[in-house]
Amino acid sequence: MxxxxxxLISLLPEVEKPARYTGGEWNxxxxxxxxxxxxxxCFPDLYEIGMSNLGLQILYSExxxxxxxxxxxxxxxxxxxxxxxRSNGIPLLSLESGTPLKEFDVVxxxxxxxxLYTNILYMLDLAGIPFYSRDRGEDFPLIIAxxxxxxxxxxxxxxxxxxxxxxGEGVDFALLRLVEEGKSKGWSKRRVLEExxxxxxxxxxxxxxxxxxxxxxxxxxxxxxxxxxNPLVPNVEAVHERVTLELYRGCASGCRFCQAGYYYxxxxxxxxxxxxxxxxxxxxxxxxxxxxxxxxxxxxYSGLKELMDRLRGFVHDKHVNLALPSLRLSSFSxxxxxxxxxxxxxxxxxAGTQRLRDVINKNVTDAEIDNIGKAFEAGYSNVKLYxxxxxxxxxxxxxxxxxxxxxxxxxxxxxxxxxxxLTVSVSCAxxxxxxxxxxxxEAQISMEExxxxxxxxxxxxxxxxxxxxxxxxxESSVLEAALARGDRSLSAVIVRAYESGARFDSWTEQFxxxxxxxxxxxxxxxxxRFTGAIDPDADLPWDFxxxxxxxxxxxxxxxxxxxxxxxxNCREGCNGCGANKLGRCTII
Amino acid sequence: MKVLKYLRLGNARFVSHIDVLRQxxxxxxxxxxxxxxxxxxxxxxxxxxxxxCSVGVGSLAEYVAIDTDMSAEEVMERYNAAVGADMRAVKxxxxxxxxxxxxxxxxxxxxxxxxxxxxAAEKGLRIEFSKKGETVCEDATERxxxxxxxxxxxxxxxxAGNVTLRADRVFDAFRREGLCAxxxxxTLKLAQYVRAENGVxxxxxxxxxxxxxx
Numbered sequence: 001m002x003x004x005x006x007x008l009i010s011l012l013p014e015v016e017k018p019a020r021y022t023g024g025e026w027n028x029x030x031x032x033x034x035x036x037x038x039x040x041x042c043f044p045d046l047y048e049i050g051m052s053n054l055g056l057q058i059l060y061s062e063x064x065x066x067x068x069x070x071x072x073x074x075x076x077x078x079x080x081x082x083x084x085x086r087s088n089g090i091p092l093l094s095l096e097s098g099t100p101l102k103e104f105d106v107v108x109x110x111x112x113x114x115x116l117y118t119n120i121l122y123m124l125d126l127a128g129i130p131f132y133s134r135d136r137g138e139d140f141p142l143i144i145a146x147x148x149x150x151x152x153x154x155x156x157x158x159x160x161x162x163x164x165x166x167x168g169e170g171v172d173f174a175l176l177r178l179v180e181e182g183k184s185k186g187w188s189k190r191r192v193l194e195e196x197x198x199x200x201x202x203x204x205x206x207x208x209x210x211x212x213x214x215x216x217x218x219x220x221x222x223x224x225x226x227x228x229x230n231p232l233v234p235n236v237e238a239v240h241e242r243v244t245l246e247l248y249r250g251c252a253s254g255c256r257f258c259q260a261g262y263y264y265x266x267x268x269x270x271x272x273x274x275x276x277x278x279x280x281x282x283x284x285x286x287x288x289x290x291x292x293x294x295x296x297x298x299x300x301y302s303g304l305k306e307l308m309d310r311l312r313g314f315v316h317d318k319h320v321n322l323a324l325p326s327l328r329l330s331s332f333s334x335x336x337x338x339x340x341x342x343x344x345x346x347x348x349x350x351a352g353t354q355r356l357r358d359v360i361n362k363n364v365t366d367a368e369i370d371n372i373g374k375a376f377e378a379g380y381s382n383v384k385l386y387x388x389x390x391x392x393x394x395x396x397x398x399x400x401x402x403x404x405x406x407x408x409x410x411x412x413x414x415x416x417x418x419x420x421x422l423t424v425s426v427s428c429a430x431x432x433x434x435x436x437x438x439x440x441x442e443a444q445i446s447m448e449e450x451x452x453x454x455x456x457x458x459x460x461x462x463x464x465x466x467x468x469x470x471x472x473x474x475e476s477s478v479l480e481a482a483l484a485r486g487d488r489s490l491s492a493v494i495v496r497a498y499e500s501g502a503r504f505d506s507w508t509e510q511f512x513x514x515x516x517x518x519x520x521x522x523x524x525x526x527x528x529r530f531t532g533a534i535d536p537d538a539d540l541p542w543d544f545x546x547x548x549x550x551x552x553x554x555x556x557x558x559x560x561x562x563x564x565x566x567x568x569n570c571r572e573g574c575n576g577c578g579a580n581k582l583g584r585c586t587i588i
Numbered sequence: 589m590k591v592l593k594y595l596r597l598g599n600a601r602f603v604s605h606i607d608v609l610r611q612x613x614x615x616x617x618x619x620x621x622x623x624x625x626x627x628x629x630x631x632x633x634x635x636x637x638x639x640x641c642s643v644g645v646g647s648l649a650e651y652v653a654i655d656t657d658m659s660a661e662e663v664m665e666r667y668n669a670a671v672g673a674d675m676r677a678v679k680x681x682x683x684x685x686x687x688x689x690x691x692x693x694x695x696x697x698x699x700x701x702x703x704x705x706x707x708a709a710e711k712g713l714r715i716e717f718s719k720k721g722e723t724v725c726e727d728a729t730e731r732x733x734x735x736x737x738x739x740x741x742x743x744x745x746x747x748a749g750n751v752t753l754r755a756d757r758v759f760d761a762f763r764r765e766g767l768c769a770x771x772x773x774x775t776l777k778l779a780q781y782v783r784a785e786n787g788v789x790x791x792x793x794x795x796x797x798x799x800x801x802x
Contacts, residue, residue, distance in 0.1 A: 009771075009773060010771035010773065012602055012644060012773070013643065013644035013756065013771070013772040013773065017604070018602040018643060018644065019599070019602040019603045019604070019607065019643075021602075022598075022599035022602050023599065024598065024599035024600075024672060024674065026614075026671075026672065233611075233614060235599070235602075235603055235607065236603070236604070236607050237606075237607060237610060241610070283617070284618060285618065286614060286618065287613070287614030287615060287616070287617035287618035287619075287670070288614060288617075289613060289614070289617065318617060319617075319625070320617075
């Protein structure tokens, strides 16, 4: 009898990009079958997306660093393979050993984005695992979730035995060891969950009691925390093929719409010496031709100049590029432009006028936008700009400001270079009020208003030469908002949407709005309840999650937003958000 | 120029040629093989491959030419330390100049998981494939240069390079006839050939061995 894996291999010639499903990537750790416990990381999106996720590589390498434990991976297969697996009776398998997910001790889903929720069910379904934790008996692995979406775990809480809130380093491994201990002592699943609940950052939905709080897990010693110096190198082209260097966690900017900026507090910087050492090791072990200096606002990293000095000779000798994503306009310098020579520069002013930027606390001034002139001097002729439509208090004047910025950049380019070949790509997302931000109570604009604003801006930009405009879909933005601020009632909606065919909702061509509207209707749920304004005094589904930042601080920030008053960058002095109760902000 | 003959087995069978090209830059960087770069506005590493192998088909005879001053032995040693067993190099050659394998290779031997006698020259072979959403039927007989056998299975010498006959399409033709005892990944490229001056096929190993060295 052929193994599941051998049967899967024989199907691969008939599917697109079969190397997604073989495993065997460079740097895959070799593990014997005699480990004490096994963890399978599930990424509910395609291989090329999941392979670009640093968080998963960190947690994977942390577990595999222990000889007696093994971490494996599984990504969502595309429909072509999924259909063949179903018709051939092959369950979802891990890449490393071809083991069915059901046979692992712990299966952990990484939830990066609300529009991936149906893919949790898609993967569980393919694995032959019941969706609801209450329907899974003792024979099923512990099914857990983590990642940024855990900031409000309620919409998917019914699917999981545990949810890791906050940073997974140490926590996932602790859960794996706990399951191993439970196995050796013959504990029931309930006993394992009772013990799991005692681990910091672990939320056990089935045992959670009214009034209990789950405090976000935080890596205290970020300087010495796990970094994958031998990351897996993808078999097929991934969205990011580069060494991703995490310079620091958290963000000092305090943009009021930004969930990551609040969720990943306190700020913890890694020394330039350590970052340089990790970057060199990772380039040597992978052969990547690019180092991406990542964090929520790279230009704010205190050690950036020292780091670039430390890497300058190395990147030259190895023909390696340095990439600086997530730059804030105020932190951008001409020197950076010269060091990280790329085809285009990306900035996120987020709003078109100073007034609205003050409301959202995006501390970027018009004068700083003129800073892009330094990039033009360095030879750049393509600029990408990210904005949001539908921000609280936004007027058409703010939208017209976006076009004005483009016009000003064009003038600046002509004045700097004497040429007229500048291209500006404007990308506009729709504002989505996210939990644990000062804007968590705000209403999202209606779908009609989204379309009107998009059309208005498109008309304005059409009149400017060299400007292209792209925007996010209105329906998917509404869904994202609903799922972000949803409660437990949404698990039934997610199941219904999946049963109606929704999956890979983050892929525009696969997004099925009808499946979702039907699902909401079938479950008697009103989507507007989750996207409309929320009374600031009302209880919120995610109130029991303690991110460190107090609700009082969020409310105060909201009031400042309406007054158009900015809050200073945390690097200029502590604003007292409360996050430092979970760990000291460390700025080197 | 140093040429490596390498394998494409196991998981490597499923990596497309475009991804092989992408991987090559990483392999050479982690192997610390000092590759020469083209001179120009957008310099690229001087690395050249033999013609692509169909996705899903294995090979014992893929070739890559690398412009470097390092000795062929050391290139092979370093290369093998930087790849998995599925892509291991089995031979190295030191040649003067670019042997232009992509342009010169004209044929390759493939072992098909089909019993001896699956292909009869007098019957010929028709292949079917999809092109821009339409099914195309072609007579491929003229692109089959030879028939032989190995371990009771069929070996065909198929056209390769500029005029090519893809092994996966031949496999599909056999499968439609119910002749296959295995799956496409059981198909294996055994050798590649250039055309000698006298018109006969010459194994690439032999061609490279007789190529002038520096």
